[in-house]
Amino acid sequence: MNLLVLYLLLLKATVTSFSGLTSLPVIHHDLVVERGVLTDRELNAAVAAGRAGPGPYGLYVVSVGYFVRGVPGAVMGMLALITPAFLIIPMARYLGGKAGQPRIRGAIEGVMAAAAGLLVASTLPLARASVSDAVSGGIALVSFVLLTATRLDIGWVMLGAAGAGLLAAVL
Amino acid sequence: MPAVSFRELGWIFLRIGNLTYGGGDPIMAAFQRELVARRRWLTAERYALAFALARVTPGTNVLAFCAAVGWFLRGWPGALVAVPAATVPSGALVIALTALYEELQAMRLAAGAIGSLLAAAVGMMLAAAWNLLRPRLVAGNRLRIAVLAVGALVLLVGFSSSPLLVLGLGALAGALWGVPSPERELREPA
Numbered sequence: 001m002n003l004l005v006l007y008l009l010l011l012k013a014t015v016t017s018f019s020g021l022t023s024l025p026v027i028h029h030d031l032v033v034e035r036g037v038l039t040d041r042e043l044n045a046a047v048a049a050g051r052a053g054p055g056p057y058g059l060y061v062v063s064v065g066y067f068v069r070g071v072p073g074a075v076m077g078m079l080a081l082i083t084p085a086f087l088i089i090p091m092a093r094y095l096g097g098k099a100g101q102p103r104i105r106g107a108i109e110g111v112m113a114a115a116a117g118l119l120v121a122s123t124l125p126l127a128r129a130s131v132s133d134a135v136s137g138g139i140a141l142v143s144f145v146l147l148t149a150t151r152l153d154i155g156w157v158m159l160g161a162a163g164a165g166l167l168a169a170v171l
Numbered sequence: 172m173p174a175v176s177f178r179e180l181g182w183i184f185l186r187i188g189n190l191t192y193g194g195g196d197p198i199m200a201a202f203q204r205e206l207v208a209r210r211r212w213l214t215a216e217r218y219a220l221a222f223a224l225a226r227v228t229p230g231t232n233v234l235a236f237c238a239a240v241g242w243f244l245r246g247w248p249g250a251l252v253a254v255p256a257a258t259v260p261s262g263a264l265v266i267a268l269t270a271l272y273e274e275l276q277a278m279r280l281a282a283g284a285i286g287s288l289l290a291a292a293v294g295m296m297l298a299a300a301w302n303l304l305r306p307r308l309v310a311g312n313r314l315r316i317a318v319l320a321v322g323a324l325v326l327l328v329g330f331s332s333s334p335l336l337v338l339g340l341g342a343l344a345g346a347l348w349g350v351p352s353p354e355r356e357l358r359e360p361a
Contacts, residue, residue: 014229054288057194060265063269084234086254088224088228092221105216110345110348111219111338112215114323115338116304118337120300120324129289140290140291161287161291162287
């Protein structure tokens, strides 16, 4: 498959989705069903690989590109993932310029409160999947306390969590 | 506030974007702490604006978030530094994980470390929610903020409302229900 065509097909999938894995049906339709350049098994492995590493789940698009055309295909996936992000800037410019108005300030504060609710809500499925015993519960609690009560660098919290997990797996 | 250098900007996006497990939301939570609470490069209002707009921008939310924050800090060049810094290393790692996927699945050690990183991400997101709300919970504004945040949570968890709808309702309720918080700045980058 031509690299430009691959980029455009992946871009079509990313630009029509609004979060993580909602681009999946488009990719499945275009690459698995229509063009036959990707298998269902590969698509599943791509989603799993995207979740196994750090970063957004949307990175599975990079893995899809890799399955289709190797490393150059992965680069196309990366570009397709990055391209729509810049659409936010005109919106930020427009609203940022109006932020002196009381109504807009009130709206932004409302959004901030809703965003906090959203963060708590998206914690729940993650907690069900990852907080299963005393060790993982302790890690979640300690990271919450360290990140609210101290100014400790977040890198140390992540390193400490990985270390604790390794230790628990060894013991 | 002095302009953030491109080196500092690239480094922070490199670190936060590629160290955080559990998808896009924990990354945005980590940025709340690093950019708003610790370094004060970003006001809570700009953070909230980037967070909300990222949801309505097509594509992966957290990348749009990084573009907006990079733009707030250093304009277009800032956005062009921030987005690749936050994605290229973990993208390269995804390629490696794709190639090694079957082998890794069998490794108990890797599974243990990843499980703990996800558990830490749970604590991190709760911390970000609290850090966002805490400075707003001042006399006269406490009820408003608490009702808006708890209302959002109830809609999301109890009624499975779409995040977009909840953010929209939050904006509407926030605009209609007074503005008691102190003056803030939310202008374009210098």
